Amino acid sequence: MKAIRVQRTGGPEVMELEEVPVRPAKPTEAVVKVSVAGVNAIDGYFRDGRFRTPLPFIPGQEGAGVVTAVGEQAKLVKVGDHVAWSGVLGSYAEFVVSPEELLVPVPAAISDEEAAAAMVHGLTAHYLVNDAHKLKSGETALVHAAAGGVGLLLVQMARAIGARVIGTVSSEEKAQRAREAGADEVIVFTRQDFEPEVKRLTGGKGVEVVYDGVGKATFEKNLNVMRLRGMLVLYGMSSGSVLPVDPSKLLEKGSLYMARTTLAHFTATREELLARTSALFGMIAGGKLKLRIAKTYPLKEAPQAHQDMEARKLVGKLLLIP
């Protein structure tokens, strides 16, 4: 099969299209013909070595496709099933071999492109508003990078719950996208300091929750825009790792909470994975969640896709088509 492989870590150029044999499925695995693979920030972290995995490796964590073979003890999927996944390294390829418990069925109303585009970002947005901090109608949420992959979905879900959403973005064009997704207020942080703006927009009270995938650049100010007993949910670090936190800061700023979350812990059981994906696919099929696919690339153009992702100019999901 054709696959993108990384022989040594580095920039987008270290990803090369190679001919690789398809590994046979172990007893509880399945082989899936990948029709679409999603491109995520985490793929860049593995590629440049910030996250470690033995070399060489095939990047990619997310995709959708059709099961072509199953291991002898597989019970959850069968040949011909339409499935999607996240958290399976090796998705930038024509075939991926996955533990069967990570594969979720894709209903007929959802295309492979939609499924591949929704798994990481959609499931992340879903756990953030429903579990990491259970957002309630009438609460105010600050969403950083509101026109980012997770951001655009998070804004829609937060609005559907009835929360007021304040988004931060880097450009006017992204502000427009965030507003279309339903953000009540948008702060272009390259022109305006978000701290006084959020205070002004909340009448000095601050927000109930901050959803932050940015990290280092926003952390300190986040603590100043939360109401008493507010919650900071850190789910990423696009600007770099947050510096060590002195717990007494949380006290001084008003008995605050903070969490540092990751999707794997919110899809840890098969039951939770299925419940979350079916809720997500239900929203898409019902027209309540609009996915924005920025661009699709042939598999061999994975380096270009990474360049575009890291330039942060495109708004929406990037997909690879093997």
Next chain:
Amino acid sequence: MKAIQVKQVGGPEVMELVELPGPPPKANEAVVKLAAAGVNFIDVYFREGRYKAPLPLVLGQEGAGVVSAVGADVKSVKVGDRVAWSGLLGSYAEYEAVLVERLVQIPPGVSDQQAAAVMLQGMTAHYLSHSTYPLKKGETALVHAAAGGVGLLLVQMAHNLGARVIATVSTEEKAKLALGAGADEVILYTQADFEAETKRLTGGEGVDVVYDSVGKTTFEKGLNVLRPRGMMVLFGGSSGAVPPFEPIVLAQKGSLYVTRPTLTNYIATREELVERSSAVFAMITAGKLKLRIEHTYPLSEAQRAHRDLEARKTTGKLLLIP
């Protein structure tokens, strides 16, 4: 009136019994004749100068008594009412002028001494178990310093909410007290490693919440005994301040939450103060919360009370009787 005054910060000997003029009430204050004043570690911190206040100062943060005079604008209390309060300096005295919005009425069935004993520690145990992390039936909580002032009350409340309580204590005698308060399991941390023991007692799953007032010596291991998405509630630092921690550790250990709460932020509105104190008083009158008043001292023996408290041999509340 007689009062305990600190003119310069230092050891217990800096507390002097002095004669001061009785305080006249401001328009929004009531003067209370104290029946009992609670002795707390925060009083030691003010005495030592770790917490700052202008000198000379009258110590004490908690008390109960009878209203003897009211200011011109006061409507919510009248002369003769039995009231209690916390969080205002000046209760090691025969009289204190208190902002009326901070006074709560003591119901029949609760003595002045009980009220003075429960304002800080009882409301602390209440917000921890009912608000910061509202415990649910069937959940498991790890309570450090379970035979301490807050600990014994927190164990009772957690038990009454239907949670399983694992307690840590330093001695056999304190273990008996924690068991008497309703702890399901007690770990003598001087003899067994609480991390290994807690894992064993939870079948490797970990606890839903850790209530930690110890801080420096327990924080790291506390994170290791939390289940995924569990919460570390750090509400004190009797062993020293917790050093800054890397947020990513929370993701690595299971998408954990950390909060550093303080009582002030949980009785920030008049409504919440009244609700919380009433709930605690109701537990006392219903016989569901047993207070352990270990010793009462005449006001003139405040020095001895502080020495006893700092020796950490006490396992119950100390009160001063003016």
